[in-house]
Amino acid sequence: MTRIMRTNLVVVALALAAVNVIAQGLPTARPEDEGFSPERLAYIDKFYSEKIDHGDLAGIVTLVSRHGKIVHFSALGYADVEKHTKMEKDTIFRQYSMTKAIASTALMTLYEEGRFQIDDPISKYLPEFANLRVLRTPDGPIDETVAPDRPPTIHDILRHTAGFTHGLSTDKFDEQYAKADLFSVDLTLDEMMKRLAKIPLRYQPGTKWAYSVGPDVQARLVEVISGVPFDEYLQKHIFDPLGMKDTGFWLGPDKADRLATVHWLKDGKLVPIDEAHGHPDGDLAIYQPWSVNSYTVNHKRKGGSYGLVATAEDYWRFAQMILNGGELNGARILSPRTVHFMGQDHLEPAGIPDYEKGNGFGLGFAVIENQAAAATLGSDGGLSWGGAATTSFWIDPKEDIVVIAMTQHMGAPAAADAVAQMRTLVYSALIGK
Numbered sequence: 001m002t003r004i005m006r007t008n009l010v011v012v013a014l015a016l017a018a019v020n021v022i023a024q025g026l027p028t029a030r031p032e033d034e035g036f037s038p039e040r041l042a043y044i045d046k047f048y049s050e051k052i053d054h055g056d057l058a059g060i061v062t063l064v065s066r067h068g069k070i071v072h073f074s075a076l077g078y079a080d081v082e083k084h085t086k087m088e089k090d091t092i093f094r095q096y097s098m099t100k101a102i103a104s105t106a107l108m109t110l111y112e113e114g115r116f117q118i119d120d121p122i123s124k125y126l127p128e129f130a131n132l133r134v135l136r137t138p139d140g141p142i143d144e145t146v147a148p149d150r151p152p153t154i155h156d157i158l159r160h161t162a163g164f165t166h167g168l169s170t171d172k173f174d175e176q177y178a179k180a181d182l183f184s185v186d187l188t189l190d191e192m193m194k195r196l197a198k199i200p201l202r203y204q205p206g207t208k209w210a211y212s213v214g215p216d217v218q219a220r221l222v223e224v225i226s227g228v229p230f231d232e233y234l235q236k237h238i239f240d241p242l243g244m245k246d247t248g249f250w251l252g253p254d255k256a257d258r259l260a261t262v263h264w265l266k267d268g269k270l271v272p273i274d275e276a277h278g279h280p281d282g283d284l285a286i287y288q289p290w291s292v293n294s295y296t297v298n299h300k301r302k303g304g305s306y307g308l309v310a311t312a313e314d315y316w317r318f319a320q321m322i323l324n325g326g327e328l329n330g331a332r333i334l335s336p337r338t339v340h341f342m343g344q345d346h347l348e349p350a351g352i353p354d355y356e357k358g359n360g361f362g363l364g365f366a367v368i369e370n371q372a373a374a375a376t377l378g379s380d381g382g383l384s385w386g387g388a389a390t391t392s393f394w395i396d397p398k399e400d401i402v403v404i405a406m407t408q409h410m411g412a413p414a415a416a417d418a419v420a421q422m423r424t425l426v427y428s429a430l431i432g433k
Contacts, residue, residue, distance in 0.1 A: 027068060027069045027070060028069060028070045028071070030071070031071040031072065034066040034071050035432035036071050036429050036430055037429050037431050040429035040431070041071065041072050041426075043428075045076060047425060048060050048062070048418065051414070052076060052077040052078075055268075055270060056418060057077060057409070057414070058078050058081045058087075058261075058270050058407070058408070058409065058415075059075070059077025059079055059081075060076055060077060061074070061075045061087060061088075061091060061311075061312045061407075062074055062312075062405050062422065063312045063402075063404040063405075064401070064402075064403050064426055065316065065320065065402045065403075066401050066430075068320060068324070068400075070316075073089060075087040075088050075091065079258075080261040081263060081270050081271070082271065087260070088258070089311075089312070090246070090313070091260050091312075092259045092260065093310065093389070093391055093406045093408055094262065094292075094295060094309055094389050094408065095306070095307075095309060095310055095387050096286065096387035096389055096391065097386065097387045097388060098308070098385060098393060099305065099306050099307055099308040100306075100364060100385065101318075101364040101365055101385055102308065103216075104158055104218060104363050104365075105364065106218070106219075106222050106230070106234055106237065106238060107218045108334060108363065109237055110221075110225050112335060112338055115226075116221075116225060118153070118155045118158075122156075122217060123151055125221055125225060126193055126220060126221065126224065128197040129197050132151070132201055133145035133147065133201070134201040134204055134205075135202055135203075138202050138203055142176060145200045148204060149204050150205055152164075153206075155346070156205050156206060157214035158218065159347065159361050159362070159363060160209050160355070161207070161208065161210070161347070162214055163204060163208075163210070164196070164210070164213050164214055165202050165212055167182060167213070168211070168284060168286075173202055176199045177213075180199060182196060183285040183286070184285075184301065185291065185297075185299035185300065186299060186300050187300060188300045188301070189216065189219055189220040189223060189230060190220065192220070192301075192303075193216075196213065206352065208353070209347055209353065211355075215304030218304045219304030220304075222304075231249050235248070237333070239314075242317045242331055242333070243317060243329070244310065244317055244318065246258075246309075246313075247308060247310040247314045247315075248308065249295075249302050250296060250298045250299065251296050256296045259295060260406075260408040261408060262292050262410055263408060263410075263415075264279060264280045264410050264412055265412040265415075266278065270415075273289055273410065274293060279410075279411070280410055280411025281411070286306070286388050286410070287411070292410075295309055306388070312404045315393060315404050315406075319402045319404065322339055322343075322395055323397060323402055342362050343367060343383055343397070344362055345362060346363060347360045347361050348360055356374070357373050358370045358371065358372070364385075365383035365385055365395075366385055367381065367382070377427040378394065379396050379399055381397055382394055382395065382396045382398070388410060389407070389409060390407045390410070390416050391407065391408075392405050392419055392420075392422070393405070394423070401426070403422060403423075407419060
């Protein structure tokens with residue numbers, strides 16, 4: 001073999017190695033090789049393009065993978081309709097409640113280290129919750145309380161059965177969350193817990209699924225048990241190992257221009273949520289321009305209920321890790337047994353009604369218990385959740401699928417309906433194994 005031939009072989013080998021590195025970063029495959037009809041899968045872009053042209057949707061990034069390989073990844077429309085900023089595959093989105101699944105995962109990494117037991121009272125680690133009270137009746141006066149039948153546990157905060165709520169309605173009870181200013185960007189988790197502990201629980205622990213600030217309690221538990229600030233713990237134990245390079249609680253000047261604008265429907269037209277255009281009806285903190293547009297400042301709030309920003313690719317890495325049983329590209333975050341435990345319905349076996357017909361709830365995820373009862377395409381055992389700005393993801397262990405859909409809309413019903421159609425579009429394109 002001549003020197004030139006050996007040199008050429010080395011070049012080819014290096015080129016192949018580079019291709020493999022790229023493939024490990026974001027593996028792709030032809031749709032037909034993974035059981036999808038290319039023509040039917042292409043309808044995703046046609047469907048959303050029509051919604052964008054009609055003014056129902058500003059823009060959207062969608063990603064579909066099967067067997068760990070990306071078969072569809074597209075960016076359509078605008079990240080900002082007024083500025084005509086194009087939506088890109090690396091556009092960054094506010095995750096809102098899609099932060100919750102990541103918070104639960106972080107806490108469960110400490111569970112695997114034997115740092116707590118699932119049924120430990122939260123007051124064992126957060127003593128401010130030692131003297132909680134519960135409303136005598138869920139809709140009764142705020143000053144008529146009784147002692148809890150039992151203390152809320154870590155299990156309760158993971159499955160939203162502790163008795164807390166989320167403060168996202170305008171009724172008299174949730175007004176207490178607003179009065180306490182629990183969602184201020186200038187509030188640390190420690191300060192939030194001290195304020196939260198002064199508000200009575202709405203329900204007796206372990207009796208009802210109620211969407212709640214439980215993940216914020218999880219985040220504070222991570223800090224107390226690990227001795228590390230929540231954001232730093234996520235960075236070291238989840239984001240860095242998984243290569244989630246654009247995920248965090250705020251964006252510096254080098255990334256701020258990639259953050260999509262949150263739009264709302266005003267007088268029949270999509271406009272930004274800001275001081276000039278206002279916001280959807282309601283006094284909820286998440287609707288306020290100061291809250292929506294606070295993500296380019298390193299504020300004190302590093303919560304578990306909401307707060308993270310991420311790209312579609314980054315969140316796919318997290319979801320694919322869960323589908324893989326806790327591992328991605330050699331980085332193991334959790335064991336397969338722990339992931340399986342998290343993905344089970346933790347409501348019905350405990351005698352707690354499902355949170356929604358046909359759907360139970362695990363430790364950080366909604367779980368399809370019966371797709372016919374849930375009236376949705378998918379598979380029993382599928383995991384999912386979404387965010388307030390119309391982001392969503394789901395994981396289908398049976399079909400080995402991960403789907404991510406990212407937009408930024410609040411108070412825009414047509415946008416929410418369009419994103420909900422993603423299930424139909426994906427499963428209608430799935431025709432093989």
